[in-house]
Amino acid sequence: MFPTIIEIAPFILFGLKLGPFTLHTYGLFVAAGFLLGIAWSMREARARGLSPDTVSDLGFYIILGAILGARALYVLINPTYFWNNPQEILMFWKGGLVFSGGAIMATLFALAFLRIRKENPWLWMDVLAPGIGLGEAVGRIGCLAAGCCYGAVCDLPWAITFFDPESLAPLHVPLHPTQLYHSLAGLICFAVTLALKSKTQGTGQLMGIFLTLFGTLRFVIELFRADYRGDFGPISVTQIIALGAVALGLFIIQHRRRNVL
Structure with a gap:
């Protein structure tokens, strides 16, 4: 695909040497995803009569927790590489964030923030x-x-092939477009939670539904991935986390149903 959008060589401006500057496609879309998610949450807050400013404040801690957690889990499941290349541990903009780790850390940061705010x-x-x-x-x-x-x-009609030498994927072989599977899973979770939000207003069950659905889809998509995600017997570390998300989601749904009824 296109790992780099633009790359500017070093140049002199007013006697100062600047650059080089590189804009990575990965970093751009991850940032766009964060900002769009925060913007939509602000919209949801307004619709429920809540302060959107709380979302913007909360968003900072969610983003911080998500980046730290996602990168930390990626580093933990690739210890040998980062032991030999410690200078790359913080270079997340080149690729290497595990959504599951980011979700866990972002949740902890968010809960701490809400507790402090007494929300x-x-x-x-x-x-x-x-x-x-x-x-x-x-x-x-x-x-x-x-x-x-x-x-x-794979040899499916929708398989994708990578040719760019900077790509992290194997080159010149057709692969399952698991990145697009994940993107579609996100859209499905988005659509389902929107469709059910009027039936779960303010109960917390909507997050339970999201976790159950997302964890299930994530577990299935992992079956088609070939990159290393840590081993835990016959399944990957991220599949263990996905199962944990499903269990937590089902618990929240049942727990909050009892408290609402």
Whole structure:
């Protein structure tokens, strides 16, 4: 695909040497996904009579937690590479964020923020759920551009082949477009949570539905991926996290149903 949008060589301006500057497609789409998710959550907050300013404040901690958690998990499941290349640990803009790790850390940061603000976390979970799905759908286009999160070899009509030497995916072989599968999963979660939000208003169940659906889709998509995501017996570390998301989602749905009825 296209890992780099633009690359500017070093140049002299007013006697100062500037550059080089590189705009990575991955970083652009991940940033766009975050911002679009926050913007949608602000829209949801307004619709529910809540302050959108809380979303913008919360958004900073969500973004910080998501980047730290997503990169930390990626580094943890690739210890040998980063032990030999420690200078690349913070170079997340080139690719290498695990959504599951980001979701965990962002959730912890968000809950801490809401607790400090004395806000109702269940209410805000419902506000944030659709935006998370939308952000995932957009951010995964960056994965496609960078070639990370690539799929296994296949001969399906919709298989994709990478040719750019900077791509993180194997070159010149048709692969499952798992990045697009993830993007579609995000859109499905976004659409389902929007369709059900009027039936779960302020209960927290909408986040439970999101976690159950997203975890299920993530587990299935992992079956078609070929990049290393950590081993845990016959399944990957990210599949374990996906199963945990499903279990947590089902628990939230049942727990909040009892408290609402």
